[in-house]
Amino acid sequence: MSNKFSRRGVLKSGAIAGSGLLLPTYLRAESHSGFTNAPTGSEVVFGFNVPQTGPYSEEGLDELRAFQLAVEHLNGEGDGGMLNTFSSKALDGAGILGKKVTFVTGDTQTKSDVARASAQSMIQKDGAVMITGGSSSGVAVAVQGLCQEAGVIFMAALTHSNDTTGKDRKANGFRHFFNAYMSGAALAPVLGNVYGTERRAYHLTADYTWGWTQEESIAASTEALGWQTVEKVRTPVGAGDFSSYIAPVLNSGADVLILNHYGGDMVNSLSQAVQFGLRDKMVNGKQFEIVVPLYSELMAAGAGSNIQGVYGSMNWNWQLQDAGTQAFVKSFGEKYGRPPSNAAHTSYVQTLLYADAVTRAGTFNPCGVVEALEDFEFDGMGNGPVLYRGADHQCFKDVLVMKGAENPTNEYDTLEIVETTPRAQVEYAPDHPMFAGGDLGQCNPGA
Numbered sequence: 001m002s003n004k005f006s007r008r009g010v011l012k013s014g015a016i017a018g019s020g021l022l023l024p025t026y027l028r029a030e031s032h033s034g035f036t037n038a039p040t041g042s043e044v045v046f047g048f049n050v051p052q053t054g055p056y057s058e059e060g061l062d063e064l065r066a067f068q069l070a071v072e073h074l075n076g077e078g079d080g081g082m083l084n085t086f087s088s089k090a091l092d093g094a095g096i097l098g099k100k101v102t103f104v105t106g107d108t109q110t111k112s113d114v115a116r117a118s119a120q121s122m123i124q125k126d127g128a129v130m131i132t133g134g135s136s137s138g139v140a141v142a143v144q145g146l147c148q149e150a151g152v153i154f155m156a157a158l159t160h161s162n163d164t165t166g167k168d169r170k171a172n173g174f175r176h177f178f179n180a181y182m183s184g185a186a187l188a189p190v191l192g193n194v195y196g197t198e199r200r201a202y203h204l205t206a207d208y209t210w211g212w213t214q215e216e217s218i219a220a221s222t223e224a225l226g227w228q229t230v231e232k233v234r235t236p237v238g239a240g241d242f243s244s245y246i247a248p249v250l251n252s253g254a255d256v257l258i259l260n261h262y263g264g265d266m267v268n269s270l271s272q273a274v275q276f277g278l279r280d281k282m283v284n285g286k287q288f289e290i291v292v293p294l295y296s297e298l299m300a301a302g303a304g305s306n307i308q309g310v311y312g313s314m315n316w317n318w319q320l321q322d323a324g325t326q327a328f329v330k331s332f333g334e335k336y337g338r339p340p341s342n343a344a345h346t347s348y349v350q351t352l353l354y355a356d357a358v359t360r361a362g363t364f365n366p367c368g369v370v371e372a373l374e375d376f377e378f379d380g381m382g383n384g385p386v387l388y389r390g391a392d393h394q395c396f397k398d399v400l401v402m403k404g405a406e407n408p409t410n411e412y413d414t415l416e417i418v419e420t421t422p423r424a425q426v427e428y429a430p431d432h433p434m435f436a437g438g439d440l441g442q443c444n445p446g447a
Contacts, residue, residue: 035365036151036446037129039099044364046071046103046351047122049133049143050157054110055238056263058298059343063133063157064105065336066344070351073331074101081331082352085324085380090359097358104128110237112142119143123150129364130155130354132347134177137161137210144173151446153366155350158343160262160294162213165394166435171443172366174373174393176353176386177346178426180214181434183293183313184221186399186421191311195256195289197226202254204245204269206261207234214260216434218293222258230254235261235269242269246276255283258291266292267302274306295402297341300414307404307414314400316342316382317417325382339412349381353388367443385423391430392440399426 037045048067051060073081076093083091095101104126106118115133122128123146131147132155134140140159147154148170156164156175160183165175201222205211211234219229230252235245246269249257257278261269273279273290281288292299295312318329318339328348332340340348354369357376361368374390383397401419408414428435 034445034447035367037123037127038447039127039129039364042099043102044096044099045122045126045128046101047106047119047126047128047131047133048103049106049108049115049119049122049131049139051110051139052105052107054108055265056110058302059158059263059296059341060108060110060133062298062341062344063347066332066340066348067103067132067351069332069335070348071101071103074352074355078335079327079331081327082324082348082381085327086352086356087379088356088360090356091352096355097362097364101355106133108133108139110139112138115139116142116146119146120150123147123152128152132157132350132354134158134343134347137164137213138208140164140175141168141209144168144170148172148441148444151366151444153354153369155354157347157350159210160214161210162217162434163209163438165392165438166213167437168209169392169438169440171370171393171440174350174353174388174395176350176388176395178313178315178397178399179394180210180217180293181428181432182399182426183214184217185426185428186401186419187218187291187293187311187313188221188225190401190419191222191291192225194311196286199227199256199286200230200254200284201227201256201258202230202249202252203232203258203260204242204249205232205234206237206265208237210262211260213434214293215258218258218260218291220434227256235265237265239265240268242272243276245269246273246278249273249278250276250281253284255286256289256291258293260293262294262296263299264302266299270303270310271306295415296343297339297412297415298343300404301411303404304414308406310404311418312402314342314402314415316345317400317402317415318345319413319415319417320382322382322384324380328382345382352381353378365445367445370443389430392435392438396423396427398423 108115134157137159154173205215292312357372361372386397
């Protein structure tokens, strides 16, 4: 087997305990000890930190379902799911490095301070060696910072803000989910083709890091087409009633409303915009349109018929026909009686990617895991060929442009895939202005 030299350590070949495989290990043997929560018994603990209450709870609960399914597959329970399609063959369903995977859970409530306290407890009290979760980029950024300080790996789940792998990037943190820049790069050309290049857009934006960077990304990509941005209005997370924000749109001269909202907030703002009759109006000689740049299946189901014909983007969708997607959808569907959301998908994949990196590195030491994940290329996980870029710990892969289905037959096929945007179209340099100011620093093994 040919070995690749890492920028942070020397590779050498060695047998991976419990796997029966000869794979590269990433750290000198003497540095395999002395890290936070080094497992000493027969089990290893993961921390699943998601919003189980609050405006993003639907997404959080689906993430939790996927995390639990991933643990089952890692421990050899069920049909193995994506372990059977993953291009890396390090995992064998016998736990990780001979240890059974267990987990603890927390409720972030979609609040950064609550999420940070929950993660802190998982690390200090429960001995978690890896934390994952999301559904809010504000939460993800806060917990990622904590994990860097504590010396554990953070495998971000649902987080779409550019800042997560931009100005707030950390060596101990990794993101599989796509970001706001990628949404703009994929979505704008489709919007130009469908709605034309002479449009006037009004943004309603969730007032935190994700909303800010999505607003910036979508405005930049649509303005590059020739669209004008009429107004940008920030709205509080969990507002519930958005009528006071939607009413001014009617007299703004805008002919497109862009909703930079997520979860229950998107369901409410979209439904109220339709109730105000925006989609029935003609403005500037054009049919008024609504765009939701970041979609999820759960949001679409909540919005019902209001989602029909509305364009957006997604990281993944259960209707894809590749082997990895089909394996995951089958496993998830048999366990929970429904198809998984793209939030569930990224949560499941991140859990497997961490376990695979530990196995390939031959250690739970976070610095070994970092080296195993940096510039790692893989396939078979539902997004085609993927690169985990070492420079910023962002995954690069194809992005989906979606539209609300005109004639859904059930609550799960409310979206249709319009285009699979190739990876090359959404790639950017690590020092792109929207991602500037961040510094990974060095991995922190902690204790």
